[in-house]
Amino acid sequence: MSRPTGSWQHQAQHRGRMWAASPAFRRQLVLLRSLLPQSPPPSSPPSSVVGRRFAPLSSPSGTSGSLRAAHAMAAATVYEADAEAVVRRITPPLDRARHNGQAVIGGCREYTGAPYFAATSALKVGADLSHVFCTKDAATVIKSYSPELIVHPILEESYSVKDDERASVSSKILTEVAKWMERFDCIVIGPGLGRDSFLLDCVSNIMKHARQANIPTVVDGDGLFLITNNLGLVEGNPLAILTPNVYEYKRLVQKVLNCDVSEETASEQLTALCQKIGGVTIMRKGKADVICDGKTVTQASTFGSPRRCGGQGDILSGSIYILGTALHRVK
Numbered sequence: 001m002s003r004p005t006g007s008w009q010h011q012a013q014h015r016g017r018m019w020a021a022s023p024a025f026r027r028q029l030v031l032l033r034s035l036l037p038q039s040p041p042p043s044s045p046p047s048s049v050v051g052r053r054f055a056p057l058s059s060p061s062g063t064s065g066s067l068r069a070a071h072a073m074a075a076a077t078v079y080e081a082d083a084e085a086v087v088r089r090i091t092p093p094l095d096r097a098r099h100n101g102q103a104v105i106g107g108c109r110e111y112t113g114a115p116y117f118a119a120t121s122a123l124k125v126g127a128d129l130s131h132v133f134c135t136k137d138a139a140t141v142i143k144s145y146s147p148e149l150i151v152h153p154i155l156e157e158s159y160s161v162k163d164d165e166r167a168s169v170s171s172k173i174l175t176e177v178a179k180w181m182e183r184f185d186c187i188v189i190g191p192g193l194g195r196d197s198f199l200l201d202c203v204s205n206i207m208k209h210a211r212q213a214n215i216p217t218v219v220d221g222d223g224l225f226l227i228t229n230n231l232g233l234v235e236g237n238p239l240a241i242l243t244p245n246v247y248e249y250k251r252l253v254q255k256v257l258n259c260d261v262s263e264e265t266a267s268e269q270l271t272a273l274c275q276k277i278g279g280v281t282i283m284r285k286g287k288a289d290v291i292c293d294g295k296t297v298t299q300a301s302t303f304g305s306p307r308r309c310g311g312q313g314d315i316l317s318g319s320i321y322i323l324g325t326a327l328h329r330v331k
């Protein structure tokens with residue numbers, strides 16, 4: 001699907017006026033401050049920020065075509081995040097008056113592990129409740145993994161819905177998820193979702209609803225497959241965080257920037273990608289996780305296991321839940 005033809009700048013100006021007056025705007029400020037260390041004042045040494053300042057990953061020289069303009073605007077500096085300090089800063093304090101919840105939209109016939117990993121990670125980093133919205137086939141399996149998860153067997157794939165029932169089933173699914181939406185501090189769209197066209201249409205509606213409700217939304221796994229083919233779902237949404245792995249990033253770059261991934265201009269290309277989509281924050285997963293909001297580039301290169309077993313990305317997307325709670329605390 002092609003991108004909307006309306007001018008992004010025009011839409012951004014309009015949204016900007018609305019955002020400035022809304023609680024979501026304050027959440028966005030916290031999002032940026034949490035993920036990205038602030039630039040030190042010109043006279044301050046690098047140690048004064050949460051994170052160290054790094055030389056550019058590469059020079060923008062040698063880039064060509066449509067990327068050149070974006071590269072000219074790109075942040076030339078990559079910061080190294082002090083991941084532990086960031087986590088300490090945004091982890092929700094224990095408070096008797098408070099409870100927090102998150103939802104994972106994912107899980108189909110093939111994949112039950114991914115939504116489980118994401119949902120259970122949220123519990124481990126501090127969520128009191130974690131919901132999974134998945135297909136009926138996946139629900140019993142996911143429930144049997146853990147009594148802590150609240151599992152809703154409501155998503156449907158094409159094979160289980162007759163053509164003339166699609167509209168009513170789709171609307172029923174949205175109504176069911178919408179009923180719960182206000183309880184969530186954050187939703188994660190995509191781990192183990194699969195790529196069934198009917199299911200993805202229903203999830204598009206859920207994403208639009210979450211956006212209207214200003215719920216911070218992490219997009220991972222097959223959620224990234226969905227948005228890569230329908231960028232309007234996240235375009236201009238400052239509460240959207242995309243967490244692509246190597247392949248998901250490659251597909252995004254090819255679709256949005258119309259070129260291949262370039263390691264020589266990695267930070268500039270990531271910045272250009274954020275700017276072209278508009279508003280979103282992207283965490284590019286890899287040996288170092290590189291995070292960008294279109295202005296600043298930060299990397300977290302704390303050593304992890306070199307083993308690349310499946311599920312590590314799902315754990316990451318579920319853990320980003322704490323960022324959602326940080327955002328809701330400034331409601």
Ligand SMILES: NC(=O)C1=CN([C@@H]2O[C@H](COP(=O)(O)OP(=O)(O)OC[C@H]3O[C@@H](n4cnc5c(N)ncnc54)[C@H](O)[C@@H]3O)[C@@H](O)[C@H]2O)[C@@H](O)CC1
Nearest residue numbers: 111112113114191192193194221222245246247248310311
């Ligand atoms: N236990 C589970 O249920 C799991 C389900 N998963 C889900 O599976 C679905 C498809 O995800 P995929 O990542 O397979 O889809 P992709 O389309 O991103 O990957 C396509 C192919 O690339 C390979 N690949 C991915 N990352 C790679 C890397 N860093 N280096 C080399 N090869 C790489 C994969 O093995 C796969 O064969 C998603 O919904 C995802 O969430 C995964 O999260 C893994 C665990």
Ligand SMILES: Nc1ncnc2c1ncn2[C@@H]1O[C@H](COP(=O)(O)OP(=O)(O)OP(=O)(O)O)[C@@H](O)[C@H]1O
Nearest residue numbers: 245285286287289304306309310311312313314316
């Ligand atoms: N080459 C690597 N070396 C070391 N750590 C890595 C490497 N690639 C990714 N990681 C770490 O693993 C985490 C998960 O990234 P990964 O690329 O495995 O996600 P994924 O493919 O989406 O995982 P999943 O199997 O859950 O879908 C990242 O946050 C990163 O810290």
Ligand SMILES: [Mg+2]
Nearest residue numbers: 221245313314
């Ligand atoms: Mg993944």
